Amino acid sequence: MATILVLGLGNILLGDEGVGVRVVEKLQERYELPEEVQALDGGVRGLALLPYLEGVGKLLVVDAVAAGQKPGTLIRLEGDEVPAFLSPKVSPHQEGLADLLIAARLIDLYPREVVLWGVEPAVVDTGLELSPPVAAQVDELMGRVVEELRRWGVEVRERA
Numbered sequence: 001m002a003t004i005l006v007l008g009l010g011n012i013l014l015g016d017e018g019v020g021v022r023v024v025e026k027l028q029e030r031y032e033l034p035e036e037v038q039a040l041d042g043g044v045r046g047l048a049l050l051p052y053l054e055g056v057g058k059l060l061v062v063d064a065v066a067a068g069q070k071p072g073t074l075i076r077l078e079g080d081e082v083p084a085f086l087s088p089k090v091s092p093h094q095e096g097l098a099d100l101l102i103a104a105r106l107i108d109l110y111p112r113e114v115v116l117w118g119v120e121p122a123v124v125d126t127g128l129e130l131s132p133p134v135a136a137q138v139d140e141l142m143g144r145v146v147e148e149l150r151r152w153g154v155e156v157r158e159r160a
Contacts, residue, residue: 003058004037004038006038008023014125015123019138020042036154056111059111075119101114
């Protein structure tokens, strides 16, 4: 059972909104993750993701985060900053993540450590492609996710 969950959120049909999913896909392609780490495309499933938190001690969320920054800006939030930051509208599916975290706390599934790595979107509109400023940050964002996992003591190796 995974004790660390890397959760990519977003809707790949809405341009930059899908960046979390794209980063997790690329992470799975490029790196071998040990069995205690699960990388999951959470899409926009919200509360349906609750069962995936069972037994998870550390949660690393990757998502588009509308924080009023320049498009492509990387954003890191941790601990209680994550649900507090989601109180205002920050993404089209933000209620899903906020609801997930609140429900997890209520039923004692809230991970000991929660980190959100995100990127400021430029375009959240119908389309499969990421905008240039966000696409330019996918590798960097994936690198930050790998660094975070290594900080947690996870051995992450590039695939041959």
